[in-house]
Amino acid sequence: MKKPHSDSNPQPAAPASADAEQAARLLGRLAEMAMEQAEAMHRATMAAIEADDAAKTKEFGLAFERAGRGVSRMLALKLHLARKRQEMAEKAETHARDQAAAKETRRNRVARAVACSVAANRDLDVESCEAQIAAMWKRLVDDPEIDADLSCSGHALEEIVFHLCRDMRIRPDVAWLNPDYTGSDWFGRLKKAAKDGKDGDKPPVPWWPEDGPDAARYWHLDESDKIPVQGWYDIQTGERLRCAPWLLKPSGG
DSSP states (O other): OOOOOOOSSOOOHHHHHHHHHHHHHHHHHHHHHHHHHHHHHHHHHHHHHHTTOHHHHHHHHHHHHHHHHHHHHHHHHHHHHHHHHHHHHHHHHHHHHHHHHHHHHHHHHHHHHHHHHHHTOTTSOHHHHHHHHHHHHHHHHHOHHHHHHHHOTTSOHHHHHHHHHHHHTOOOOGGGGSTTOOOTTHHHHHHHHHHHHHTTSSOSSSEEOSSSTTTTOEEEEOOOTTOSOOEEEETTTTEEOSSOGGGSOTTOO
């Protein structure tokens, strides 16, 4: 399969979290220093009061008030930062949860498309269908490359369906990727596919060529009102071909 595309909106969660932790430590230290200063001014004020030194009492009293305001500001900033860090953590958790849910939705859509494609193959008995579907689920869950593709919201699900069906030599029906698709036009498309096969318009399997360095590069998507792409499709370039691939010029034009 193609290499997964990078997320268009990368999350700088780790650097931001590290910066927030450092800021919290610095604010904590400043608050401690401001508190130490306030305590020192309080002791000096009390000593001046005991010495009946009005001037010193006023001077140290004003200094104590300033130190107290500094402590209040530091504590307020620290509380504000703690709230921001909590919000960041909650947003990161929500984002991770939403990403995981979206990936599972994509996984289930692929599984539905492949399973329905398998079930529509009349050459397979029930046990063979069940075995194919079980093997498909194992790959969808255990294959790291497929899992990486499913993690990328921009990765074409059709390509995953194509590869899974190719490996099982099953004709894919990617229209099942649409949650609203019910397969109502499936049998009409089968008749058309059979007619096309008899006329020699395409090989008996939906991919071409069957071997060689470009094996299964080209896929044929059957006509359907539920899917916009019809005809031959190049899975390497993502382009629809104007004719059957074996009719293209050697240069690919």
